[in-house]
Amino acid sequence: MTHLLEVAGLKTHFFTQDGVVRAVDGVTFTLDAGQTLGVVGESGSGKSVTALSIMGLIPAAQGRVVEGDIRFKGDSVVGMTEDQMRAIRGNRIAMIFQDPMTSLNPVFRVGVQIAESLRVHKGMSKADANQRAVELLDLVGIPHPSERARDYPHQFSGGMRQRAMIAMALACDPDILIADEPTTALDVTIQAQIIDLMMSLQDRTGSAIVMITHDLGVVADIADNVLVMYAGHPAELGAADEVFYKPQHPYTWGLLDSLPRHDVTDKTELCPIKGQPPSLVNVPSGCPFHPRCPYVKEVCRTMVPQLRDIEGGHMSACHFSGEPGFTRTEMACAGVSS
Amino acid sequence: MLKYIVRRVLQMVPVFLGVTILLFVLTVVIPGDPIAMRMGERNMTDAQRASIRKALGLDKPLYQQYGDYLVRLSKGDLGESSRARRPVLSIFADLYPNTIRLALAAIVIEIIIGIGAGIISAIKRYSFMDVLVTLSTSILVSLPVFWLGLMMQLLFGIKFKEWGLPYLPVVNMTSDQFPPWAHMIMPSIVLASVSTAYVARIMRSQLLEVMNQDYIRTAQAKGLSPSAVIWKHGLKNAMIPVVTFIGLDLGAMMSGAILTETVFNWPGIGYMVYQSILQRDWPVVMGGVIIIVFVVMIINLLVDISYAFLDPRIRYGAESS
Amino acid sequence: MKPDISEAVPDPGDHHPDGATRASESTLTAEASSRTLLSDALRRLRRNKLAIVALVWIAIMVAVAVTADLWVPQTLGDPIKIDTTKVVGLSLNPPSLAHPFGRDDLGRDILSRVIYGARVSLAVGVIATAISVMLGLIMGALAAYYGGLADSFVMRLTDVFLAFPYILFAIALMAVLGRGFLNIFIAIGLLGWPTIARVFRSSILQVKENEYVDAARALGAGDLRIMTRHILPNAVAPIIVYATMSIGGAILTEAALSFLGMGILPPTPAWGLMLAEGRGFIYNAPHLMIFPGLAILTTVLGFVLLGDGLRDALDVKMKD
Numbered sequence: 017m018t019h020l021l022e023v024a025g026l027k028t029h030f031f032t033q034d035g036v037v038r039a040v041d042g043v044t045f046t047l048d049a050g051q052t053l054g055v056v057g058e059s060g061s062g063k064s065v066t067a068l069s070i071m072g073l074i075p076a077a078q079g080r081v082v083e084g085d086i087r088f089k090g091d092s093v094v095g096m097t098e099d100q101m102r103a104i105r106g107n108r109i110a111m112i113f114q115d116p117m118t119s120l121n122p123v124f125r126v127g128v129q130i131a132e133s134l135r136v137h138k139g140m141s142k143a144d145a146n147q148r149a150v151e152l153l154d155l156v157g158i159p160h161p162s163e164r165a166r167d168y169p170h171q172f173s174g175g176m177r178q179r180a181m182i183a184m185a186l187a188c189d190p191d192i193l194i195a196d197e198p199t200t201a202l203d204v205t206i207q208a209q210i211i212d213l214m215m216s217l218q219d220r221t222g223s224a225i226v227m228i229t230h231d232l233g234v235v236a237d238i239a240d241n242v243l244v245m246y247a248g249h250p251a252e253l254g255a256a257d258e259v260f261y262k263p264q265h266p267y268t269w270g271l272l273d274s275l276p277r278h279d280v281t282d283k284t285e286l287c288p289i290k291g292q293p294p295s296l297v298n299v300p301s302g303c304p305f306h307p308r309c310p311y312v313k314e315v316c317r318t319m320v321p322q323l324r325d326i327e328g329g330h331m332s333a334c335h336f337s338g339e340p341g342f343t344r345t346e347m348a349c350a351g352v353s354s
Numbered sequence: 355m356l357k358y359i360v361r362r363v364l365q366m367v368p369v370f371l372g373v374t375i376l377l378f379v380l381t382v383v384i385p386g387d388p389i390a391m392r393m394g395e396r397n398m399t400d401a402q403r404a405s406i407r408k409a410l411g412l413d414k415p416l417y418q419q420y421g422d423y424l425v426r427l428s429k430g431d432l433g434e435s436s437r438a439r440r441p442v443l444s445i446f447a448d449l450y451p452n453t454i455r456l457a458l459a460a461i462v463i464e465i466i467i468g469i470g471a472g473i474i475s476a477i478k479r480y481s482f483m484d485v486l487v488t489l490s491t492s493i494l495v496s497l498p499v500f501w502l503g504l505m506m507q508l509l510f511g512i513k514f515k516e517w518g519l520p521y522l523p524v525v526n527m528t529s530d531q532f533p534p535w536a537h538m539i540m541p542s543i544v545l546a547s548v549s550t551a552y553v554a555r556i557m558r559s560q561l562l563e564v565m566n567q568d569y570i571r572t573a574q575a576k577g578l579s580p581s582a583v584i585w586k587h588g589l590k591n592a593m594i595p596v597v598t599f600i601g602l603d604l605g606a607m608m609s610g611a612i613l614t615e616t617v618f619n620w621p622g623i624g625y626m627v628y629q630s631i632l633q634r635d636w637p638v639v640m641g642g643v644i645i646i647v648f649v650v651m652i653i654n655l656l657v658d659i660s661y662a663f664l665d666p667r668i669r670y671g672a673e674s675s
Numbered sequence: 676m677k678p679d680i681s682e683a684v685p686d687p688g689d690h691h692p693d694g695a696t697r698a699s700e701s702t703l704t705a706e707a708s709s710r711t712l713l714s715d716a717l718r719r720l721r722r723n724k725l726a727i728v729a730l731v732w733i734a735i736m737v738a739v740a741v742t743a744d745l746w747v748p749q750t751l752g753d754p755i756k757i758d759t760t761k762v763v764g765l766s767l768n769p770p771s772l773a774h775p776f777g778r779d780d781l782g783r784d785i786l787s788r789v790i791y792g793a794r795v796s797l798a799v800g801v802i803a804t805a806i807s808v809m810l811g812l813i814m815g816a817l818a819a820y821y822g823g824l825a826d827s828f829v830m831r832l833t834d835v836f837l838a839f840p841y842i843l844f845a846i847a848l849m850a851v852l853g854r855g856f857l858n859i860f861i862a863i864g865l866l867g868w869p870t871i872a873r874v875f876r877s878s879i880l881q882v883k884e885n886e887y888v889d890a891a892r893a894l895g896a897g898d899l900r901i902m903t904r905h906i907l908p909n910a911v912a913p914i915i916v917y918a919t920m921s922i923g924g925a926i927l928t929e930a931a932l933s934f935l936g937m938g939i940l941p942p943t944p945a946w947g948l949m950l951a952e953g954r955g956f957i958y959n960a961p962h963l964m965i966f967p968g969l970a971i972l973t974t975v976l977g978f979v980l981l982g983d984g985l986r987d988a989l990d991v992k993m994k995d
Contacts, residue, residue, distance in 0.1 A: 368834075372831065372835035376835060380847060380851055493976060495979060496972055496973075496979050497975075498927055499931075500931065501971065504964055505964075505968065507957065512957065610840070612843065612846070613842065643839070643840075643847070647838050647840075
């Protein structure tokens with residue numbers, strides 16, 4: 017069966033003066049129509065680079081996809097010409113960026129910026145595209161859309177700008193919407209509104225969503241599947257319920273332990289993962305997580321664990337996942353408090 | 355928008371007053387006889403001097419003299435040339451067209467070559483063209499313009515003539531031998547040289563900076579072609595400071611290109627002021643500077659207003675930092 | 676001022692492809708945390724070949740100009756004195772092996788005059804810039820540190836100065852002060868301060884926002900101490916860059932003033948003056964003009980390229 021989007025063994029590297037930066041190093045996942053995939057990880061785990069690789073927006077002067085494949089409806093995106101890629105970009109796969117304050121062009125009216133993709137991809141006339149832009153602004157909940165379409169971005173608040181970005185991304189009814197930390201730059205109260213908006217629009221349009229975030233809480237509510245990334249590597253991949261309730265990878269355990277939980281009433285302290293994510297120039301040998309892993313064993317230092325099926329499609333890239341007796345303990349926290 | 359313009363005009367007032375004070379102070383401290391300064395060097399008896407002093411109001415206290423000076427200014431009375439015996443205002447009214455003609459030609463060169471070179475150099479970053487533009491702009495800003503003028507005269511005027519090549523007129527604004535535009539070629543290139551280099555540098559750095567902005571990636575993610583991304587989304591933002599610079603430079607050129615006009619005997623206002631300084635014709639110098647400062651300030655005001663029109667963040671009253 | 680939103684975003688590192696580079700840079704600096712800012716800047720400067728060439732060129736010129744008395748008159752001839760017995764035969768000689776730049780209308784060696792002219796230009800460049808920097812620092816500090824009325828007064832004063840057409844202002848000042856060496860320093864120095872004051876004011880305002888300044892004040896440090904210990908060192912980078920570039924500017928202004936007959940008095944050899952004097956011989960002896968002009972160009976270019984290099988090395992953001 018062809019998936020809507022299939023990423024297999026993707027490696028995207030950047031070539032800098034200081035060496036090769038392995039920003040994405042073997043990421044694998046699939047996405048089907050109407051589904052939501054949550055991609056979770058710390059800064060520098062390769063989430064955004066994965067998204068830009070799918071969009072074909074890795075600047076050629078800095079880096080490129082060196083290995084692996086990205087298939088959209090069965091067609092490899094990696095081998096496409098720039099023209100073919102452009103027909104997909106913004107049309108079949110659209111993207112929302114982190115910072116709505118800087119992601120809109122300050123010198124063009126909001127409506128014009130939304131209409132732009134319609135004119136490029138659908139060949140609409142200026143008037144039709146502008147009319148459609150107003151409808152889209154209405155759809156994303158901007159009051160007085162026909163007046164606001166003539167505003168410039170600086171006249172919009174942060175939340176409204178992100179709504180406008182969503183309107184822009186949805187203009188061509190894309191099959192996939194990639195949202196790269198769409199709420200990180202926004203006020204907490206606005207964050208929930210934006211997520212709700214995206215979900216209700218998904219119900220209406222049937223777009224698949226790739227939700228990139230460092231916030232497990234966001235993903236928990238909305239994702240069908242979750243991919244946890246660490247240092248450019250996939251750590252764990254599976255159905256959201258599986259990943260949250262039966263996590264297999266020590267890194268996922270650490271992420272969950274560092275999350276404040278309202279359902280736990282005892283006085284357990286928050287337990288952050290000790291240490292820092294590694295430099296992507298010098299990724300540790302073996303399992304990239306081993307220097308920070310409380311369960312580290314000898315094999316972790318030498319052998320790179322592959323993502324493997326643990327149980328019914330729930331995958332983990334830990335040598336010991338699925339072994340009887342390999343479970344989450346309080347060890348991690350003990351290490352920190354001592 | 356109107357508020358912005360009013361505020362901007364009000365800001366000009368103290369600056370203009372400051373300029374008049376500074377000029378007035380200069381007239382007081384300039385060494386030499388103030389009567390000779392205003393009336394020209396002539397032999398006079400003491401009684402004559404005293405009556406002239408009184409007539410000119412030089413016996414009054416300084417602040418009163420300054421007040422009188424301001425009153426005369428507000429009436430448009432800028433004094434009379436002590437040599438030519440003509441009102442300063444009419445001297446400058448006659449000469450300004452020459453300066454404007456040269457300035458406009460120079461601005462055209464700046465726009466075409468400066469912006470063009472800057473864009474090429476930014477788009478083809480690190481290419482041979484980029485290195486060439488970067489190096490030649492460094493050389494241009496280091497060139498003494500008057501020497502550039504002299505060297506061009508030597509090559510295109512004198513040597514080309516010696517070698518039997520088509521050559522250009524060396525000096526003056528008109529001649530029987532050449533059409534007027536031929537006389538403008540060298541002076542306008544010389545006048546444009548430094549600014550063209552600056553325009554190219556600003557254009558390059560602005561475009562490079564803009565192309566790193568998030569909204570450029572948004573435009574790419576929309577599926578726009580690379581040329582649409584650069585020419586529409588990139589250039590419109592990058593052009594704002596460039597246009598501002600060119601506008602301010604046009605203002606600066608309205609103060610007359612003393613060096614260029616001197617090298618090419620171009621009868622513009624800069625040349626006039628310079629000659630008047632050499633001849634100690636102070637009314638022309640003082641009046642000329644006032645006129646020049648006024649014109650430059652008006653042009654800068656227009657540039658600021660057009661800047662606001664170019665940048666919607668200012669036009670629609672976003673707070674500017 | 677608008678708060679910079681990007682600083683409020685906790686996770687920018689992963690956002691842009693550059694993030695990967697940034698991550699690697701931060702680990703590199705972490706490995707060599709002992710490396711100071713200064714040596715870091717020097718390392719970057721060394722990598723800039725043009726800036727190094729410029730620095731070497733400036734050093735050569737300074738060395739030649741300083742030692743000129745020891746060897747130039749002896750080998751090339753006196754830059755000022757005229758040998759009246761030989762003037763007729765020697766005047767306007769084109770460049771030759773013994774006189775690489777030729778001789779002027781009075782039979783003086785042009786290379787010798789160009790070398791002595793370097794003394795004038797370098798002295799004017801450095802001293803006038805020093806005057807501008809001192810004035811600018813004081814005014815900029817007054818404006819930024821005390822704010823309010825002092826700030827608006829200083830800023831309006833810079834407006835007035837900048838409203839004057841620059842070269843015209845310089846000529847007018849020279850007309851008031853009279854021609855001569857010392858007055859050139861004063862005139863060009865006086866004209867340069869407003870820009871320095873603005874640069875310094877804005878960098879102080881930036882530094883002032885930092886918490887360590889508040890911390891110092893909370894510890895009871897006085898105004899002067901805060902200024903000299905905390906603010907000046909942090910605002911110094913843009914001043915260094917700006918001063919380097921304005922040395923070139925001052926040299927150009929001096930040359931223009933001397934060319935217009937409003938600067939150095941003859942017979943002192945100054946490049947601008949030599950150009951003015953050589954202008955009359957453009958038809959039969961262009962070498963009188965070519966070499967002093969090249970001297971101005973290469974000297975100013977040296978300071979411009981060094982300034983560019985310093986700007987990149989010290990990572991100073993400037994309007995070009």
